[in-house]
Amino acid sequence: MRLFRLLHHWLVPHEANNHRAKALHHEALFAYVLLLAVFNLGIRYFHGKMPDVLGYATDIRVEQLVAATNAKRAEYGLSPVSLNGALSAAAAAKAADMFANNYWAHNSPGGKTPWDFIIGAGYRYTLAGENLAKNFQTSDGVVEAWMNSETHRANIVKGGYKEVGFAVVNGVLNGEETTLVVQMFGTTSAPIAQIPKAEAAGPAPTVAPTTAPVVEEVVPEPVALVPAEPAAVNTTPAPAPAANFGSGFSFERVVSVPKINISTLTSNVALVVVGLLIGLLAVDAFVIRKKRVVRLAGHNIAHILFLITMVISGLGIVRGSLL
Amino acid sequence: MKQQDLLNAIILICILGGGLFTFWTASGNIPLQLVIGGITTVAYVVWGIVHHILSGDFHRKVVIEYVLVGLIALVLLATLAV
Numbered sequence: 001m002r003l004f005r006l007l008h009h010w011l012v013p014h015e016a017n018n019h020r021a022k023a024l025h026h027e028a029l030f031a032y033v034l035l036l037a038v039f040n041l042g043i044r045y046f047h048g049k050m051p052d053v054l055g056y057a058t059d060i061r062v063e064q065l066v067a068a069t070n071a072k073r074a075e076y077g078l079s080p081v082s083l084n085g086a087l088s089a090a091a092a093a094k095a096a097d098m099f100a101n102n103y104w105a106h107n108s109p110g111g112k113t114p115w116d117f118i119i120g121a122g123y124r125y126t127l128a129g130e131n132l133a134k135n136f137q138t139s140d141g142v143v144e145a146w147m148n149s150e151t152h153r154a155n156i157v158k159g160g161y162k163e164v165g166f167a168v169v170n171g172v173l174n175g176e177e178t179t180l181v182v183q184m185f186g187t188t189s190a191p192i193a194q195i196p197k198a199e200a201a202g203p204a205p206t207v208a209p210t211t212a213p214v215v216e217e218v219v220p221e222p223v224a225l226v227p228a229e230p231a232a233v234n235t236t237p238a239p240a241p242a243a244n245f246g247s248g249f250s251f252e253r254v255v256s257v258p259k260i261n262i263s264t265l266t267s268n269v270a271l272v273v274v275g276l277l278i279g280l281l282a283v284d285a286f287v288i289r290k291k292r293v294v295r296l297a298g299h300n301i302a303h304i305l306f307l308i309t310m311v312i313s314g315l316g317i318v319r320g321s322l323l
Numbered sequence: 324m325k326q327q328d329l330l331n332a333i334i335l336i337c338i339l340g341g342g343l344f345t346f347w348t349a350s351g352n353i354p355l356q357l358v359i360g361g362i363t364t365v366a367y368v369v370w371g372i373v374h375h376i377l378s379g380d381f382h383r384k385v386v387i388e389y390v391l392v393g394l395i396a397l398v399l400l401a402t403l404a405v
Contacts, residue, residue, distance in 0.1 A: 026384070026387055032395050040405065043405050266403050266405055270403050296384055298388040302367075302371065305335065309343050311396075313343055313346040313360060313400065317404050319353070321351045322351065
């Protein structure tokens with residue numbers, strides 16, 4: 001009975017609580033703000049201290065990225081691109097350089113272009129392009145985001161590309177733990193030294209690979225995502241990714257399964273908090289209307305609409321970004 | 324519903340709908356989205372104040388309530404953006 005009275009006092013407007021549920025009084029609303037702020041800061045703190053316990057569930061793998069890319073190309077009636085070792089090495093070198101020099105751009109602060117990494121990896125291209133993505137959680141999420149961007153989609157569904165390389169790697173960029181995905185497309189008119197992984201496992205290539213240097217006019221076609229400045233042939237090898245990540249480091253996947261997924265936790269907390277508030281406001285509005293009580297208070301229906309709008313906005317936030 | 328109430332409701336829907344649409348167009352840019360969330364919140368609080376002034380039941384308590392509800396929404400948004 002006492003519990004019932006307590007709940008009634010906190011949840012239902014009546015004379016004793018000044019015709020406003022105690023849980024909607026200013027003190028209570030202020031307490032919610034403080035609790036949510038502490039929760040917010042707590043997540044940031046513990047994520048920094050214990051990312052394995054409280055972190056972002058991530059599962060991005062090169063084989064899935066290749067499959068998803070080719071599935072999109074197939075939808076446009078295009079032939080698949082094959083995974084190329086040299087392009088993947090270029091992508092890994094680019095990712096390593098981005099972490100080492102702390103930048104999120106197609107060109108490095110030192111002026112190094114994507115073409116420099118491709119050529120440095122030994123890939124003599126006639127057509128090349130680069131897509132970048134960071135902080136997505138799944139392979140499909142990355143490719144879908146690229147497809148939703150006109151300029152990135154243009155790379156994925158470009159008929160001229162024959163090969164692709166990927167690097168997927170975790171690191172710290174601008175002080176933030178970042179999962180970086182580098183996708184490099186290319187076409188070369190002559191066979192190159194590296195045998196693409198897909199071909200290595202399959203039937204013998206119709207043209208025998210050669211280790212002889214390819215004397216080829218390099219015609220870089222600047223794609224929408226990269227600077228328009230034509231690339232000069234640069235024979236300086238790209239920095240080895242191992243220099244920054246260690247020799248045994250893999251650039252082929254980032255799979256992270258923390259005990260608590262931050263995205264799930266924050267979404268659930270937001271839904272519970274907003275759900276409770278909306279319930280309280282709805283009960284309050286109903287009782288006050290039924291009893292025809294005149295009081296000084298905000299507009300409950302407006303509060304409900306506002307909270308719904310903000311939580312829909314928040315749930316639609318995509319952490320990942322493209323370049 | 325009085326004509327003034329209808330106008331207030333339409334303005335509120337425009338504020339919230341406009342905020343939601345602008346938020347969506349800024350997808351991929353979280354700092355900008357948080358700024359848009361902040362602007363939407365300020366617009367909502369101003370709407371609440373004007374609404375109660377026009378209704379003749381304006382009071383400091385009402386302003387505090389709108390500000391607190393706005394803060395709850397903003398902190399929630401910032402939490403969802405972590």
